Amino acid sequence: QVHLQESGPGLVKPSQTLSLTCTVSGASINSGDYYWSWIRQPPGKGLEWIGHIFYSGRTNSNPSLRSRVSISVDTSKTRFSLELSSVTAADTAVYYCARMGFTYGTLTAWGLGSLVTVSS
Amino acid sequence: SYELTQPPSVSVSPGRTASVTCSGENLGDKFTCWYQQRPGQSPVLVIYQDSKRPSGIPERFSGSNSGNTATLTISGTQPVDEADYYCQAWDSTTVVFGSGTKLTVL
Numbered sequence: 021q022v023h024l025q026e027s028g029p030g031l032v033k034p035s036q037t038l039s040l041t042c043t044v045s046g047a048s049i050n051s052g053d054y055y056w057s058w059i060r061q062p063p064g065k066g067l068e069w070i071g072h073i074f075y076s077g078r079t080n081s082n083p084s085l086r087s088r089v090s091i092s093v094d095t096s097k098t099r100f101s102l103e104l105s106s107v108t109a110a111d112t113a114v115y116y117c118a119r120m121g122f123t124y125g126t127l128t129a130w131g132l133g134s135l136v137t138v139s140s
Numbered sequence: 141s142y143e144l145t146q147p148p149s150v151s152v153s154p155g156r157t158a159s160v161t162c163s164g165e166n167l168g169d170k171f172t173c174w175y176q177q178r179p180g181q182s183p184v185l186v187i188y189q190d191s192k193r194p195s196g197i198p199e200r201f202s203g204s205n206s207g208n209t210a211t212l213t214i215s216g217t218q219p220v221d222e223a224d225y226y227c228q229a230w231d232s233t234t235v236v237f238g239s240g241t242k243l244t245v246l
Contacts, residue, residue, distance in 0.1 A: 057235070059237075066226065066237060066238075066239050066240040067175075067177075067183065067226050067228075067237040067240070068237065069234070069235035069236065069237060072235075080233060080234065082234070083141060083234075084141070116182060116183075120235070124171045124173075124188065124189050124230065125171055125173070125228075125229075125230020125231075125232070125235060126171075126173050126185065126188040126189070126230075127173070127175070127183070127185065127228070127235075128185060128188075128194075130182040130183055130184075131182065132182055133182055
């Protein structure tokens with residue numbers, strides 16, 4: 021059974037870069053069946069898709085965040101990462117990593133989430 | 141940009157049927173999923189490919205998608221079903237979530 025775990029700083033200063041890593045166990049990132057995704061949820065608000073990466077390194081992201089988002093996968097294929105630059109208080113959220121089916125776009129497995137607060 | 145609209149809240153009495161709608165332009169042409177999220181927890185998939193249930197999801201959960209509207213239906217709603225529900229669409233490029241619906245069972 022696949023397990024995803026987010027990790028990274030819980031506090032980031034305004035204008036800096038938010039960096040998170042998702043460690044995957046129980047499945048290989050090096051599979052053509054899935055995208056590996058990032059989603060966030062500001063406190064008390066709804067879900068927002070950030071972007072995803074394929075094992076080949078191909079990425080796609082939310083147009084509203086695209087200029088600030090970078091998603092990468094490590095060469096060992098056991099984890100993938102998110103960088104969000106020039107953060108503001110509006111980027112304060114719980115950040116989830118998730119596995120998404122390639123064909124139907126179904127988010128079948130989620131991490132527990134990591135709260136990131138942007139504050140000086 | 142593509143948008144999915146859900147009612148902010150839906151109320152239902154225990155044992156009755158709850159329907160949560162999700163509207164978007166030509167939504168019936170896309171693959172739609174539904175997620176349940178209880179407070180403090182990660183979302184859980186309850187419906188995928190418009191109407192399929194993952195293993196472990198009770199039969200009382202069902203879904204449909206046609207035209208501009210997808211619907212999540214919970215038959216014989218139980219107090220444990222009280223949660224936020226989000227629809228999600230995929231057009232082979234981007235993911236869009238609905239605004240979310242708080243289901244209250246009272």
